[in-house]
Amino acid sequence: MPSGGEDRWEAELRQLREELQELKNEQREMAKSINQLVTTFQSLATHLGIAAEPYRGKGQARSQNDLPGFA
Numbered sequence: 001m002p003s004g005g006e007d008r009w010e011a012e013l014r015q016l017r018e019e020l021q022e023l024k025n026e027q028r029e030m031a032k033s034i035n036q037l038v039t040t041f042q043s044l045a046t047h048l049g050i051a052a053e054p055y056r057g058k059g060q061a062r063s064q065n066d067l068p069g070f071a
Contacts, residue, residue, distance in 0.1 A: 045051040
């Protein structure tokens, strides 16, 4: 039979797991929102002529014929 101390630890551990799951869910939702914002800003920048091409990370080389985009 578990002691009162073990019951409290199990309850605390269960609560922490629930909070962790909530944080993971919120993080996924935030990542989706950020991706939507990036897509929107890229579309706007291209539409307004600010960028002639979508953004590429620093590690991706572009050829000399490419027009500059975001830097």
